[in-house]
Amino acid sequence: MSVIAVVGLATMGMNLARNLARNGFGVSVYNRTTSRVDDFMKQYGKEGALTPAHSPEELVRQLDTPRRILMMVKAGPPVDETIDHLAPHLEAGDILIDGGNSYFLDTVRRGKALEARGLRFIGTGVSGGEEGALLGPSIMPGGDRDAYQQVEPMLTKISAHVDGEPCCTYIGPGGAGHYVKMVHNGIEYADIQLIAEAYDLLSHALNLGAEDLSRIFSEWNKGDLESYLIQITSEVLAKRDRATGRPLVDVIVDEAEQKGTGKWASQSALDLGIPVTAITEAVFARSLSALKADRQVAARTLIGPNGGGKAPAPASLIDDVRSALYASKIVAYAQGFEEMQAASTENRWDLQLGAIARIWRGGCIIRARFLNRITEAYAAET
Secondary structure, three states, X not given: OEOEEEEOOOHHHHHHHHHHHHOOOOEEEEOOOOHHHHHHXXXXXXXXXXXXXXXXXXXXXXXXXXXXXXXXXXXXXXXHHHHHHHHHHOOOOOEEEEOOOOOHHHHHHHHHHHHXXXXXXXXXXXXXXXXXXXXXXXXXXXXXXXXXXXXHHHHHHHOOEEOOEEOEOOOEOOOHHHHHHHHHHHHHHHHHHHHHHHHHHHHHHOXXXXXXXXXXXXXXXXXXXXXXXXXXXXXHHHOEOOOOOXXXXXXXXXXXXXXXXXXXXXXXXXXXXXXXHHHHHXXXXXXXXXXXXXXXXXXXXXXXXXXXXXXXXXXXXXXXXXXXXXXXXXXHHHHHHHHHHHHHHHHOOOOOHHHHHHHOXXXXXXXEOHHHHHHHHHHHHO
């Protein structure tokens, strides 16, 4: 018998199933397109106690009770469709976990609907991308606390660990887990935009090439700015396009996409009256980025700056940009944590902000040395 099932075998679902199996848990896997189940088992079936299921009926027969099912499907209607697909085959006390980027109010609605049917629901934020899902993500579970205790040993074991502590903790009731993941993603948007603006300043003000910039970001990653995003910025700037031999950053299409979590974070902040200016401006920057055709027309019509004037000495400007980036990062994180505090008060979630900072130190996209200082600051208040 399996102790947990993973439903949805796109990249995140596959890697979380593998992570669970590698850590010694019996895992059943199911996907509505059942050919994906067969493909998954052919490729990864020997990595642990993985059992294929080709129907909801087969899936529930394979699971210990109370049944624990982790859904890894696209946010929105697919989550409701998956719940409707599975729920008729479940019994009172069984547990459904939504590990996608669901909107927190949808999570509240689903939790209430499932509670009325005797089922328990955990809305869970998972950060770390493809690699984190396999090697250890940051996990933000919220909803039914008793249900969380049934899955806590599994989630803490597969999460990232920093200083021996798991990057997973119970966040709060209702939609708290997905709310915190939403704000995490908003901070991520801001962090990325700040890095992009630092790159732009150094690239255009000093006419530095990608290789020089890669070395600068690598050096920054040895100090207070040490983080996953600074690290991969350095790595990306060092990459060259195989076809042209040019730096990859100069070849890729300059259009950013977004999944909506940054927008939700901005909208919620407006509802709460909390100014998350760094997050919101980052969302608008992505929206502007997506308007490539309009930007191309404007570039042909409008005369922009020609770089006139005397630039500061390179070493001075580089350090000024580093300091500005760090200060801006402090602002972005402070705004995100203020938003979470306001939402906690509004919804009576009793969010433990120090614990949230702690579980973001590893596994997730915004993991950074800087988060140690936030964790310590909240600890000093208690």
